[in-house]
Structures are given as C-alpha cells and as structure tokens.
Amino acid sequence: MRTVTPDNITDVFTSYFGPDTDPRVREVLTSLARHLHDFARETRLTHAEWRKGLEALEWAGRITDPERNEFVLLSDVMGLSSLVDMLHSVPGATSSSVLGPFHVSNPPPLPIGGDMKRDFEGQVLLVEGHVRDTDGNPVGGAKLDIWQTAPNGMYSSQDPDQDIHSFHALMTADENGRYAFTTVRPVSYTVPNDGPVGQILDAAGRHPWRPSHLHYIVTAEGFRTLVTEVFPDDDPYLDQDTVFGVRDDLVMTYVEQPAGSFPEGFALSGKVPDAYSRVEFDFVLSKA
Amino acid sequence: MRTVTPDNITDVFTSYFGPDTDPRVREVLTSLARHLHDFARETRLTHAEWRKGLEALEWAGRITDPERNEFVLLSDVMGLSSLVDMLHSVPGATSSSVLGPFHVSNPPPLPIGGDMKRDFEGQVLLVEGHVRDTDGNPVGGAKLDIWQTAPNGMYSSQDPDQDIHSFHALMTADENGRYAFTTVRPVSYTVPNDGPVGQILDAAGRHPWRPSHLHYIVTAEGFRTLVTEVFPDDDPYLDQDTVFGVRDDLVMTYVEQPAGSFPEGFALSGKVPDAYSRVEFDFVLSKA
Numbered sequence: 001m002r003t004v005t006p007d008n009i010t011d012v013f014t015s016y017f018g019p020d021t022d023p024r025v026r027e028v029l030t031s032l033a034r035h036l037h038d039f040a041r042e043t044r045l046t047h048a049e050w051r052k053g054l055e056a057l058e059w060a061g062r063i064t065d066p067e068r069n070e071f072v073l074l075s076d077v078m079g080l081s082s083l084v085d086m087l088h089s090v091p092g093a094t095s096s097s098v099l100g101p102f103h104v105s106n107p108p109p110l111p112i113g114g115d116m117k118r119d120f121e122g123q124v125l126l127v128e129g130h131v132r133d134t135d136g137n138p139v140g141g142a143k144l145d146i147w148q149t150a151p152n153g154m155y156s157s158q159d160p161d162q163d164i165h166s167f168h169a170l171m172t173a174d175e176n177g178r179y180a181f182t183t184v185r186p187v188s189y190t191v192p193n194d195g196p197v198g199q200i201l202d203a204a205g206r207h208p209w210r211p212s213h214l215h216y217i218v219t220a221e222g223f224r225t226l227v228t229e230v231f232p233d234d235d236p237y238l239d240q241d242t243v244f245g246v247r248d249d250l251v252m253t254y255v256e257q258p259a260g261s262f263p264e265g266f267a268l269s270g271k272v273p274d275a276y277s278r279v280e281f282d283f284v285l286s287k288a
Numbered sequence: 289m290r291t292v293t294p295d296n297i298t299d300v301f302t303s304y305f306g307p308d309t310d311p312r313v314r315e316v317l318t319s320l321a322r323h324l325h326d327f328a329r330e331t332r333l334t335h336a337e338w339r340k341g342l343e344a345l346e347w348a349g350r351i352t353d354p355e356r357n358e359f360v361l362l363s364d365v366m367g368l369s370s371l372v373d374m375l376h377s378v379p380g381a382t383s384s385s386v387l388g389p390f391h392v393s394n395p396p397p398l399p400i401g402g403d404m405k406r407d408f409e410g411q412v413l414l415v416e417g418h419v420r421d422t423d424g425n426p427v428g429g430a431k432l433d434i435w436q437t438a439p440n441g442m443y444s445s446q447d448p449d450q451d452i453h454s455f456h457a458l459m460t461a462d463e464n465g466r467y468a469f470t471t472v473r474p475v476s477y478t479v480p481n482d483g484p485v486g487q488i489l490d491a492a493g494r495h496p497w498r499p500s501h502l503h504y505i506v507t508a509e510g511f512r513t514l515v516t517e518v519f520p521d522d523d524p525y526l527d528q529d530t531v532f533g534v535r536d537d538l539v540m541t542y543v544e545q546p547a548g549s550f551p552e553g554f555a556l557s558g559k560v561p562d563a564y565s566r567v568e569f570d571f572v573l574s575k576a
Contacts, residue, residue, distance in 0.1 A: 018493015205306015
C-alpha cells in the first residue's frame, strides 16, 4: 500500500493523473500542488490558519457578484494578476497592466481633440500622443478605449450621480497614429476594503490605495491588444500601488502650461483662459 | 520609483508590509505570495488559465452553503487538508486524518457492546479495541465519537431515508480503555463531483472515490483530541484515496469469523447465528 506522508504527498498527487491527461493540465496542476504543499510544509501551516484561509475564500464567494469580484481583487493584491500581465508583455512594446473591474461596453465615440470631462469642474488636462509599432511606424486608425475616475474618485459604474458613459470614450487615431483629448486629472482611490481582502491588507499593515491612472485598451488590426494604465509621476502612491500595476514605462509627467496658451484644434479651444496641464504618452503595439 | 517586474514582484510584495505586522502573518503571507508567484513564473501562467482558475473559485463560492463546502473539498483533493493534518500528527500517537463534512453534533450515546446498524441489513461487523497513551497505559473513560456510511454509501445528513443519528454514536471506553460495538461495513463512496472540483478531477483523469472507512473523534481529559478515520486493507481505493486520507497506521483488517462463534457481551449476542467479521483497532493518544 502507498502510504501518504508529508514528504511524498506531492509525488502521490502526481501519481493520480490519468494516462491521457493533457500535458499542460498536468504541468499546471502539478506545479500548483507542489507550491501549495511547499507553502504548508515551510510554514507548518496550522489547522486554525488553514481554516482561516478557507473562511476568507467562503466570504469572498458570498460577496462576489456581477458588480464585485473579490477573487480577482485577492489575485490583484497578492500580485498574481500583475505577474500574469507581465509574463505576457512583449519586450519593446508598451507594458500591459491590470484591466480592473470598471471598463464598460460600448463607450461613446470621441473625435480627436474632443473633451471627456463634460461638465465636471477642475483644471483642464490635455492628453495627446501617438500609437506606433515596435519599429516606430505610426499605427493609423488604432482604436483607443479610454476610461478614468471622476474627480470624486469613483468610476461611472460605482457612482449613481454619473451616467454610465461618464469618463469613458472610444477614440480612433488619425493616419499618423495621433490621439488627443481633454479631461481632468484622474484621482487616487482605494480598492474595496470591507471584505476578506480588506482584512488581509489590515493584517499586513498595508493601505488599500491605488495611484491615479488613465486606463486604455489599444487595438489595431494585425497587432496584439494592449490593456494598460498610465500613471503620473507625482502620485504619492506610485511606489506602493496596492495591486502592483505600475511599470517604469507606464509613468507619465503632467506639465503645467501658462494661462492663455491653450492650443487650437480642440473642442475646448477658446474656452480655457486659465493655466492647464499637458501630458504626452505614446503607445507601442507589438505585431499579433 | 520602484518598478514592478516578474523577477522582483515577491520582494515588492514583502516591502509593502507595515512595520508592526505580526511576525507570523508576515511569514505566512510572504510564503504564500512567493509560492503563488513561483507557480505563475514556472508555468508562465496565461491570462486564460488565470481566468479559468478564478472562475473555478467563483463557482465554488456559488455552490458552497452550510451543507456543502466546495473550498474544503478543493483543499482535500489538492492534498492540502491531509498535509496540514499530517504536519501536526504526533509521532507515536495514532495519525489524524480528514474530518470530512458528515460529522453531526450530539451523537446518541451507545454502551460498550452496543449495536450501531439498527435495522440495516448486511453481515455483522464486530469492532473492538482499546484507547491507550503513548506509553501503552489505558486511557479509561475516553470518549469515542463514531460515524460511517450506511450500506447505500450515504451518510445520514445526505440521505432523506435515514434519521440524522443513523450510523452515529458516542461511546465511553471502560476503565481499561476498551470500546466495542457492532455495525455493518462502511462502503466506498464518491466525493461530490458535479462542481468545479469534479471538473478538476475529470481534467486530471482522476476518479472521485474514497476507500470505505470508519470515522472517529477520540477525546480524553489531558490528551490531544484525535480526529481520524480507519480503512480496511481490502478496499480497492486504498491506494488512491481522492482526498489523500490513508496512512499506514490507519489500516485495519476485517477477519471473517465462522457461523456460531458470535461472542457474549454484545447487544446482538444470541442473535447472530451466521458468519460475521471482526476488526480490532487500538487508538494511541498523545498528551495535551
């Protein structure tokens, strides 16, 4: 009889696979079991700790619904989501980063130079740049799906005072790959911290903040879809994004512009007498 | 700025701990993160696989309720539950094994020599043995909480045709630590396989069977509580318990006894003219 021991349980686990098991299933499950077992062995995980972990998953299950996914959030704060993103980023192209739960379908089209802030107050931010391929050639006609928080820190789907398309837009780059729009600065915000993930953050002495960011999904025929976020270099949480989304190449700089210098070619041209900020960010897509 | 890369994300994770974090919380979360990250790095886990894993957890959350805990079952079939049991087993004492979800509160008292099978059909099984300490001294007055499947493979809580205390009993060992009762053989059964755990077993080419077993919780003043199961050596699933519960010292042998040899001192004495089986199993408790 094959007895199970703390030392051989991983081998016993792998001995249970059927002969026709898909090799990738075998590889992933074997690695998962080995790391679960190593985790328990190294920490000499107690019954009470095991029970606490299971209760956290049960709680996550109870509060997960179509609007809130506590399992994705758990993966986010453990760094797993970002790691999976990074493992499949293409060198030379813009890094991908977490999608998050606030994307909406069918964002409203916005022409180049259009305004996304609508009636919201705040200093105008002019965002522009180009979409290029890894050789530096423009990717004309690339689509940019753009979204961000309102100044109150909430995305439209979280906020009964915003319509669902508030701070969401779909822009088509011109033949030079150029995009441009006006908005107000997105703001830092906290991930939901009233569930098991909040308890883990508390126990670890971690805050629930994310640095402010603009979300983009950039797509173009023949290129890999890029899901990413870009962050201003002056955000206080840049070094400690609770979901590990920041990469060197995703950091941008807001540059203050003097009053009276707002350019032509924008929906707001002639309507911005005050100082405003400008940021330039170029996207690099890799071939599909 | 500290940028996050696939190589440094575990270090970034540990750099987020607050200065007053409990050392054990830090140890467990650091090990968990490192193994999650190593798992993803080694397998180069894809977005699709990550998504599939999260969907399995979401599904587990939807079907978990007070009667069924898919997260515990997931831990069971991954070998984690048994590993945690084994890590805290005491050398020299009887091994612990998985509690499972079928224990009931307030089992009915059964005197030594009592019958647990009631009106169920089947060859009589006589079970007896002693509870001892690690020096071989009897543990008089030890309590044995005993449960098993009915011949149809179901525990009372799963079976509308059984009352909740069917095949459950609480026995107090005598001053010599002796316990004894009659029953019918428990049978092999499958763990629930209509949820995400069933899909994982299917993908791995694994069956959902557990070898038949008698469950015990043995308690005595001044001793560590023993939660365990004992398995007959002729069960076809002994070598491949889908929840990894079998240990060398938990295996017992049913010995066939000739017709007319049923002993005195049992509730069924004088009522078993046929052949019957007998099994002896001693429990060894470690000091608290």
